[in-house]
Amino acid sequence: MIKGIKGVKDILPEETPRWRLIEETARRWAVLYGFHEIRVPIFEVTALFARSIGASTDIVEKEMYTFQDRDGTSITLRPEGTAGTVRAYIEHNRAADPLPQKYFYTGPMFRHERPQAGRLRQFHQFGVESFGVADPRADVEVIALLWRMLSDLKLPSMTLEINNLGYAADREAYRPQLVAFLKQREETLCGNCRRRIDANPLRVLDCKVPQCRAATEAAPRLADCLSEQARAHFGSVLGELEAIGIPYSLNHRLVRGLDYYCLTTFEVTSTSLGAQNAVGAGGRYDALVETLGGPVTPAVGFAVGVERMAMMLPLAASSSESASVYVAGFGDRGSAAGFSALEELRLAGIRAVTDFRSGSLKSHLRQADRLRSQFALIIGDDEVVKGSAILRDMETKVQQEVFLTSLSSQVSSLLRIS
RNA sequence: GUGGGUGUAGCUCAGCUGGUUAGAGCGCCGGAUUGUGGAUCCGGAGGUCGCGGGUUCGAAACCCGUCAUCCACCCCA
Structure with missing residues (x-):
């Protein structure tokens, strides 16, 4: 018998009503917030992902589905949606259009990981990207959309965590301090984190191994190295979140796994999910458009996992489709x-x-x-x-x-x- | 990539320390007087016991390997 590929699931008719509910809810809220649907290809030239996500991230290092096209060019099945959207934004010179450039997308993503509860090799995301607005209210708009959407679906026990990563220059100033601190306690860190000290020291802060957590408890905080503008930006994000009644909790350890984020980063988790507890996450990425060859363009966005939302929705919630x-x-x-x-x-x-x-x-x-x-x-x-x-x-x-x-x-x- | 659990009918599972034709519940198909569903009763179809070796008079059961799947680490949506 020919079977499906490991970590790639069929969505059977019993489950599709639940999926439609999620997709329709997400779409409705996105439109309500002024976003427009974009459909980009599920595969792109490998270099696009390598450059945008970051060469030393796990995704690029070991999780991409990469293969040779017939003419020898390296092709990759998209592991996330932002890179392709940004590529399209640049390629079609959307910056020339003065309208607000706010997009949403949905579709399959691919990462070669070991399957687990809430983690698949082909999985689905719904995401939004807001281009061209540096104002902190653009961050808040995107976070609000995420929060309202999830609340509308009545997903249980959700918390919004938020952090300020500052600008690239802030992190450059902070990095040597953190590395110096970590080198002193290298012995107490897990093997993975020892390697991270040089590769990606910020990630050590996000490690879940208890010894690492304890060891970094007294680590210098990025928050103390941030420039005035970065603090001001984050301050208004928090202020506006409070103004519109969106509950959050600060998490100074929150470091996203993709290199392009700066300033605001956030993640919504649920305790009713199992080990893979992130429902959705996102942040600001002001340098990415420029990195990929476009004009300087501030941007902010998020993505949510459709399977993870579906896991938390009762199967019975599906409407009947019986014939009359x-x-x-x-x-x-x-x-x-x-x-x-x-x-x-x-x-x-x-x-x-x-x-x-x-x-x-x-x-x-x-x-x-x-x-x-x-x-x-x-x-x-x-x-x-x-x-x-x-x-x-x-x-x-x-x-x-x-x-x-x-x-x-x-x-x-x-x-x-x- | 590293651990651990589990693979028996379409589904959920039983099968005692190895013993004859491999079972149950649900589901499916049919029947219970001639053209009226759900309940009940009766009957029926359906299984290479994941796969390959080995031990044994004899293996679904024990051993080795392998594959699949689930959960966890890692990482992330």
Whole structure:
């Protein structure tokens, strides 16, 4: 048997209503906040991701699905959505358009990781990117959208954590202080963190190993090295969040795994998720557009994991999609008439189904019951002779005769009454 | 990449310290007087016991390997 690829899941019909609820809710809120949908390719030239996400990040180092195109160019399945959106923004010279440049996207992302609860190799994100506005209220707008969206879905036990990463120059000033501090306690750190001291010291602060946490408790804080502008920016973000009633908690250890973030970074987690507890995350990335060859453009955005949101939504929340009419045609003439009636109802916009395998009225009604149809349209040979059919209300068992010549109009009016 | 758990019917699982034709519940199909569903009763279909070796008179069970899957580390959405 040919099976699906490891870490790549089918989303079966039982689950798709839940997915649609998530996607429709996200879309509705994004539009409400003035964002417009963009659809970018799921694969790009490898260099795009390497340059934007950061060469020394885990994603680029070991998690990308990279392969050679037929002409030898290196192609990568997108591991996240920001890089492609920024590429499109630059390529189509969207900066020349004076309208607010606010985009949202949704679709599959790919990372070669070991599958786990809430972690897949093909997973889905919904994300937004807001280009061109350095004002802290742009950060708040994006965070508010994220928070309102998740609240609307009534996801349980969510917390918003936020931190200030400052500008690149701030981090350059801070880095030697942190490295010096970490080198002193190198012995107490986990192997991973020892390697990080040189590669990406900020990440040590985000390590979950208890010894590392304890060792970095007294570490110098980035917050103390921040420039006046960085502090001011973050201060207004927090102020505006309070003004519009969005609860947050400061987390000075919060360091995102992608290199392009600066100033505001945030993450929404839930305790009801398991080990992979991040529902969504994002931040400001003022240098990325320029890094990728575009004009200097401040930007801020976030992405949420659709699977992780789905995990927290009850399966029962899915709306029923049962048909209104089950057509029970039986006998030689009856089943022929039933097949015509089925098509006629559908052309009239009535959701109608049948089961071609069923030959007896009994098995038809059993199917109608199982499919939770509102009505059964019974057509046997006797009815065909009379030029009529019987419309049975499956719940009240009330039956009514309808004429085959005016079938769809009669059925629609009866459907409207019930 | 590193650990640990689990692989028996479509689904959830049982199968005692190795013993004959591998089971249950749910689901599915059919029947219980002639053309009326759900409940009940009866019957039926459906399984290379993940795969490959080995031990044994005999393996679903024990051993080795392998694959898959789940959870955790790591990392992140």
